[in-house]
Amino acid sequence: MIHDFDRVIDRRRTESSKWHTYLPDVLPLWVADMDFRSPEPVIRALRERVEHGVFGYGVEQSEFYEVFLDRLQTRYGWRVSPEAILVIPGVIPGFNLAARALTTAGDGLLLQTPVYPPIRRVPGNVGLTSDEMELERQPDGRYAIDFERFEAAIGERTRMFLLCNPHNPV
Incomplete structure (x- = not known):
């Protein structure tokens, strides 16, 4: 086409x-x-x-699961059962649901900045503290992780790291 x-x-x-x-x-x-x-x-x-x-x-279409699970297997070598898939209304609710499911109020959520703005709102949405680590801008304009800074950003209460990949907006 x-x-x-x-x-x-x-x-x-x-x-x-x-x-x-x-x-x-x-x-x-x-x-x-x-x-x-x-x-x-x-x-x-x-x-x-x-x-x-x-x-x-x-109703849920079985073809969706077949295509999705086949893609996970062929592209990533990842075998997943259909029961492990939960369809959600969008990626933004997904960030919030994941944080709510895996943390407790007052826990820390580690983010790398700059980041997609809705991700920055997740800690406040679910009662977490925001532990942030700024990505390192390279001479060619690309961003990279400084792993020493990454480890230093992990606080005593950090329980979750929310990775944005591909990194939006960078």
């Missing part, structure tokens, strides 16, 4: 958080929100569903 990546689509009046937040002369590049038209097969499938006219609760 060939896709037209040269077509410019104006999204400024579409309630897009990316384009609604800033002045017209700002080109926002802060969120993984693409400005390309969706592929025709996706649009066609959505149209078919919309034309049905009834939008009730759906």
